[in-house]
Amino acid sequence: MENKFTKEVKKHIYLTEDDIKILEKYEISYQDVLNMKELIFRIEDIINNNFVFDDLENLLIKLTEYNYYFDTNK
16 A cells, blocks of 8 residues: 655655655655755756656656645745
8 A cells, every 4th residue: 555645754845655765765865955846856867867767757746746836936
């Protein structure tokens, strides 16, 4: 069963347990980023420089949408 409950793991960084597992799989630390934009940048960098599977790309899409809807001034 997937864990889809989103929680604030750090100030303004919201992830599910599944998201954290994906980040750990690709050795992406969310603990030392300042915000969602920085985390998104790190994920994009890995995707652009390596062959990755759909799980990381899907996480990037999810976090980008989350960041747009909740953290972007419209």
